[in-house]
Amino acid sequence: MAEKITPRATDYSQWYIDIVLNAKLADYAPVKGCMVIRPRGYALWERIQAGLDGLFKETGHVNAYFPLLIPESFIKKEAEHIEGFAPELAVVTHGGGEKLEEPLVIRPTSETIIWAMYKKWIQSWRDLPILINQWANIVRWEKRTRPFLRTREFLWQEGHTAHATAEEAREETLRMLGVYRRFAEEWMAIPVLSGVKTASEKFAGAVDTYAIEAMMQDGKALQAGTSHFLGQNFAKAFDVTFQTKDKTLDHVWATSWGVSTRLIGGLIMMHSDDKGLVVPPRIAPTQVVIVPIFKTDTKAAVVGFAAKLRDALSAADVRVVLDDDDQNTPGWKFSEYELQGVPLRIECGPRDIEKGQVVIARRDTGEKAFVPVAEVPARVAALLEIVQQALFDKALAFRKASTRRTDDYAEFRRLVEGPGGFIESGWCGDPACEAKVKNETMATIRVLPIGQSAPEGASCVVCGKKAAHLATFALAY
């Protein structure tokens, strides 16, 4: 069995790392700042991929694959883009034993290489829209890293769309923000705040960046996905024009949007407890584990019984595993599957078989119930729904309880230092006030509500002038 997990109350950061390592989700790689995603962690990513990919295809997107290596000169074509990404680039200088004529950077994001191709593919309004997504690996030379949450290499998807009008591109930006919100809430049971970023927090090269932000159990915010309205910035940098229906020439309008393996970090920190991982049923690679309880003389009967149960659940499309290993004790197995975060555990022994029942235990609450065998498939289906909703409700209740409202700077500072969480405060819109908060408290504006002005009477938490926005501030990962 795994070593003990540090309790959250003792050391939240260590608790997180203990879960990642002990549940075998990831391991440190020999290259600094990189991780190995182990099979159990990757199985979560496969579930995330399948869910998101389905939503992308439902909304008309197709997948493609663009090169890993980007000519250094491309990255420099969009002024804000290079300013944002220059400090994080990994550079290939040699290939096939020779020094390259032009260094190549490993993609930190793919706008530049993709817009270089869009220039070849787009001539007329008939070629638009282009709705492409890519599943890929990304390298950003980050200084401080943590498995899943921030690594020098990570896996992600990046959507890159091209449109004939600004309106259509803006619509797409918000549509994909909605897809991310839906995925986070309905699949991962992570309630999120969606909104727009301030200028200082937006993507390097975007006109507007929208994000979904989740609150972790320590009250800190995690940016879980972003969707950017890029305007004509990249079309201008790469000279991508098209003939409009009116036979005029215009630059193409763009969006990009992405989520990454960081979502797995969010999943861990959102739901897990001091026993280990807790995974919402919809995203769980294994939803139910059956642990038969037997001695040598009862093994055949109990395992046979358990196998029938497994087959019945499997036939009902439940992702179920039967652990009939006889090297480990049932107690060891209980702890192990709690550590792994399997949502439901079914226990059955000789006496249960006699009585025609099993025990079903919930990972999230620890509740146990006896269930007649015939009712197991229906009860499991119902419980999976119940657990999914319960995890979301619990997370939402926590976020609500940890969201506070003040326009008073002294109180604001106390809140940041004290309970943390989200702080809703008036903001005048001046970057200087935003910067002062960040410098003095490390809290940042996570999002501003979309298309809403500040409520009557709200004033800027820093300068006291009339507030333009009711901003959500927090410390963030």
Add this chain to the structure above:
Amino acid sequence: MAEKITPRATDYSQWYIDIVLNAKLADYAPVKGCMVIRPRGYALWERIQAGLDGLFKETGHVNAYFPLLIPESFIKKEAEHIEGFAPELAVVTHGGGEKLEEPLVIRPTSETIIWAMYKKWIQSWRDLPILINQWANIVRWEKRTRPFLRTREFLWQEGHTAHATAEEAREETLRMLGVYRRFAEEWMAIPVLSGVKTASEKFAGAVDTYAIEAMMQDGKALQAGTSHFLGQNFAKAFDVTFQTKDKTLDHVWATSWGVSTRLIGGLIMMHSDDKGLVVPPRIAPTQVVIVPIFKTDTKAAVVGFAAKLRDALSAADVRVVLDDDDQNTPGWKFSEYELQGVPLRIECGPRDIEKGQVVIARRDTGEKAFVPVAEVPARVAALLEIVQQALFDKALAFRKASTRRTDDYAEFRRLVEGPGGFIESGWCGDPACEAKVKNETMATIRVLPIGQSAPEGASCVVCGKKAAHLATFALAY
């Protein structure tokens, strides 16, 4: 519509490139030797991934993800491995604006980084076997490149397994060779020869390399997948030992196996014709296209009829598309979907509706038949099977007709220059004879039959001594 495709008879290489570009499967990237896999090409890869991934999981494998970047020193630990891969490495020398202490190479294959991790994960026989696969991108600085067939970056899967005994590892090597064979033949309708490579053609670091080899329409061989028995080579290089059941210490036994986006190149070259791509139904992203034939006044009725047909096929799990665009003529659409290689086309116009029938046309043979509407789903299901089998049978017949047997070197040379194809010839086993053939004719031994000695009376095609093997020689991609 696309530009004209060069006929195979005129220029086979140009025909291939024309299909890749005109069917929009891939495009040249701005970085030399790299390609962009466009949505239609990537959709083929998604089908390949889904099929193979299912077979890997059925055989007990799980997916994981290891880092892109490998310390240069790792690559050098296995002597043959570095000798084989050194000329093809892309090297990262700078990260985050600073020169790295140790250069990092972009993975040309992942044995070294994976065995560095296996050292951490394996202590006892209880930790074995490890059956891990990875879907990833790979960079090899190739000199001459061609889309899909050989590119500096490509996508692949690489399985890396660890075992307690040589027997088990050898079994795994052959099991995965069998999986590749089955996938190539049953999914892609590509008949393959499976066998073992000679020492000069094996993977750098392997004890034995097994491969599946297909014959393209120009008679050249394409290596479509490889499975390696690595012995204890990497375990020794990375000092990976385990405690056996008998409490002794032994080095771990290994396999690795992979197929890549090269399979898409093989798919194109195997089945396509002068009109464009031909895709076997099982791997086709779109299996049926419905082209309604209408004028303005009949559009509503015909498209309504076609939509019902689409829904019926879709409900029967057929991947079907209805093209009701009114900007392009039916003739244009016919050519376009022939170019794209959609296996079946359904045509329906006002008169067909009156008669309660449609036309179903096969992409592979051009055959057309009237089919009563009620019978369409059953007929489509049957035709998809028939086309799948017909493509395989045609390819197999071609290979058989293009495989010749000789132990006479003069005839051998005439065959290589003339019709090409596979040449079965005796080989004594001496690398010098193998090298002479390669130098003088460019033909190489593609595979030797597994566990079979040469037939009675066979002599080495070069030196005339008694043959140890009946080797299959060919020019190859």
